[in-house]
Amino acid sequence: xxxxxxxxxxxxxxxxxxxxxxxxxxxxxxxxxxxxxxxxxxxxxxxxxxxxxxxxxxxxxxxxxxxxxxxxxxxxxxxxxxxxxxxxxxxxxxxxxxxxxxxxxxxxxxxxxxxxxxxxxxxxxxxxxxxxxxxxxxxxxxxxxxxxxxxxxxxxxxxxxxxxxxxxxxxxxxxxxxxxxxxxxxxxxxxxxxxxxxxxxxxxxxxxxxxxxxxxxxxxxxxxxxxxxxxxxxxxxxxxxxxxxxxxxxxxxxxxxxxxxxxxxxxxxxxxxxxxxxxxxxxxxxxxxxxxxxxxxxxxxxxxxxxxxxxxxxxxxxxxxxxxxxxxxxxxxxxxxxxxxxxxxxxxxxxxxxxxxxxxxxxxxxxxxxxxxxxxxxxxxxxxxxxxxxxxxxxxxxxxxxxxxxxxxxxxxxxxxxxxxxxxxxxxxxxxxxxxxxxxxxxxxxxxxxxxxxxxxxxxxxxxxxxxxxxxxxxxx
Numbered sequence: 357x358x359x360x361x362x363x364x365x366x367x368x369x370x371x372x373x374x375x376x377x378x379x380x381x382x383x384x385x386x387x388x389x390x391x392x393x394x395x396x397x398x399x400x401x402x403x404x405x406x407x408x409x410x411x412x413x414x415x416x417x418x419x420x421x422x423x424x425x426x427x428x429x430x431x432x433x434x435x436x437x438x439x440x441x442x443x444x445x446x447x448x449x450x451x452x453x454x455x456x457x458x459x460x461x462x463x464x465x466x467x468x469x470x471x472x473x474x475x476x477x478x479x480x481x482x483x484x485x486x487x488x489x490x491x492x493x494x495x496x497x498x499x500x501x502x503x504x505x506x507x508x509x510x511x512x513x514x515x516x517x518x519x520x521x522x523x524x525x526x527x528x529x530x531x532x533x534x535x536x537x538x539x540x541x542x543x544x545x546x547x548x549x550x551x552x553x554x555x556x557x558x559x560x561x562x563x564x565x566x567x568x569x570x571x572x573x574x575x576x577x578x579x580x581x582x583x584x585x586x587x588x589x590x591x592x593x594x595x596x597x598x599x600x601x602x603x604x605x606x607x608x609x610x611x612x613x614x615x616x617x618x619x620x621x622x623x624x625x626x627x628x629x630x631x632x633x634x635x636x637x638x639x640x641x642x643x644x645x646x647x648x649x650x651x652x653x654x655x656x657x658x659x660x661x662x663x664x665x666x667x668x669x670x671x672x673x674x675x676x677x678x679x680x681x682x683x684x685x686x687x688x689x690x691x692x693x694x695x696x697x698x699x700x701x702x703x704x705x706x707x708x709x710x711x712x713x714x715x716x717x718x719x720x721x722x723x724x725x726x727x728x729x730x731x732x733x734x735x736x737x738x739x740x741x742x743x744x745x746x747x748x749x750x751x752x753x754x755x756x757x758x759x760x761x762x763x764x765x766x767x768x769x770x771x772x773x774x775x776x777x778x779x780x781x782x783x784x785x786x787x788x789x790x791x792x793x794x795x796x797x798x799x800x801x802x803x804x805x806x807x808x809x810x811x812x813x814x815x816x817x818x819x820x821x822x823x824x825x826x827x828x829x830x831x832x833x
Contacts, residue, residue, distance in 0.1 A: 388644045389452035391445065393703030394710035400700035403437035407693045408741065408786070412808030426686065430693035437697045453699050455643045461743075462695040464655055466688050469509060469789060471624050471658040471665075476513035477679040478617040478669035481610065487523035489591040492532050493584060495519045496539055500580060503544030504551040504569075506625055512541040512790040514621070517677045520801045528594035530805060533798045534815045535587040539580065541790040542782035546576040546775070549632070550625065552788070554739070554748030554777040558770075560632060561752065562759030568774060571767065575775050575827050582823050614673045620661045627657040683796035694786065701742055705750045717754055726755055729832040732772035736780030736824070740787045748777040772832050779824065783816045784808065 410429050414422035422429070442450040485491065495515060503511040519536060523529040545551025547569045549559035555568050612618075631654040638649040704711040709718055716738075720730045731751055738747045751773045755762060762770040781788030785795055785808055795805050806814055 389449045393707035398712040404697035407433040427689040434696045471662045472513045475665040478614040480613040481518040485522035499540035500544035504547035508545035509790040538782045546572040553745040726769045728772040732776040736776030740783035744777045
């Protein structure tokens with residue numbers, strides 16, 4: 357943790373020095389720098405496609421190289437975007453966009469993941485957890501129920517290690533991790549703004565806190581019941597193919613170690629809620645980027661909670677959880693490139709009908725009326741590869757952006773946008789923040805997870821997409 361924190365601090369210091377030396381006040385424009393997505397060619401998305409293809413292909417064709425040099429590959433694709441972009445758009449806009457995405461998106465994202473990863477890694481479920489189908493089903497169901505109230509990331513980080521440990525002696529366990537990603541890391545977060553970032557954005561835009569609870573309940577129920585049924589049948593089939601797992605002898609009562617970390621998890625939830633409800637109207641600028649006090653306070657509290665967890669938790673508990681820093685380091689390096697290279701893609705989408713993806717925006721309405729099934733599928737498919745929070749916001753604004761109208765007269769349109777952003781985050785490893793983290797933790801525990809394409813072709817496509825079609829016909833046609 358000290359090494360990771362030092363690197364983040366060093367990067368911020370370097371960035372501040374760059375701004376101070378490269379841009380004196382006399383060189384600053386009078387207005388805030390603005391990236392006009394309407395003038396950007398679709399070719400600016402190539403670096404983003406490059407990092408995605410690297411994540412997909414290198415683990416297959418050069419696994420040793422990837423394991424040792426994924427950080428350098430991430431840096432390469434970031435540079436492929438930054439260098440020509442700074443030449444074309446100028447250093448002022450380039451630095452502004454980098455500072456904006458760093459301070460308002462990437463750093464808060466990594467701080468939240470770091471807090472949840474560290475704190476949940478200090479909680480250990482003890483006892484004779486044996487990965488029978490009913491045990492696995494209950495663990496996944498528990499995580500699914502938790503996800504809407506403590507966030508998909510929090511629920512996933514809390515329960516991924518217990519489910520890995522329960523299945524340590526199972527031969528077939530990859531499918532369990534995949535369904536865990538489907539349900540705990542994504543669909544389980546459907547019911548409140550705490551569950552998933554796009555819903556929290558909607559809450560900040562004026563959508564009632566419990567609107568999602570009532571509106572999303574039926575679509576979520578269809579997905580959850582269907583997936584749990586499929587999982588139980590599949591896991592039962594694989595379980596019968598394996599040798600019977602022996603239950604250790606002796607007293608192995610279920611218990612918890614590191615209970616104080618549960619209070620710290622409540623602190624994480626409270627810190628996130630604080631940034632949504634508390635708005636003192638105070639901010640400070642870093643190169644034209646407004647950093648609001650409530651967001652700074654949230655991140656500071658999260659770092660404090662992380663430090664407290666690290667200090668109060670016995671290292672024996674973390675060792676028993678097979679806790680290492682590699683998953684968070686891997687996510688930090690890869691998502692740094694993703695957040696940087698995604699800048700032009702989001703700008704093009706925000707340009708709406710004036711951008712290179714105008715056909716996508718135009719397809720969600722017909723004769724001035726919203727086409728709800730297109731809102732569902734387009735929000736979902738873009739959320740599978742782009743950050744689902746800004747994608748949600750783009751289509752929220754495309755649908756008019758008035759929360760009152762969207763919650764009433766256009767209820768199904770907002771439902772389609774919300775369901776697409778949350779459900780289809782499960783389609784790929786990068787569709788939602790915890791997906792890649794769960795994959796990395798599983799691989800650190802010796803589970804050989806499917807590749808980027810393997811995950812999509814073997815699991816998402818045949819399992820999730822038929823359910824999406826059912827949801828489409830029930831709710832959006």
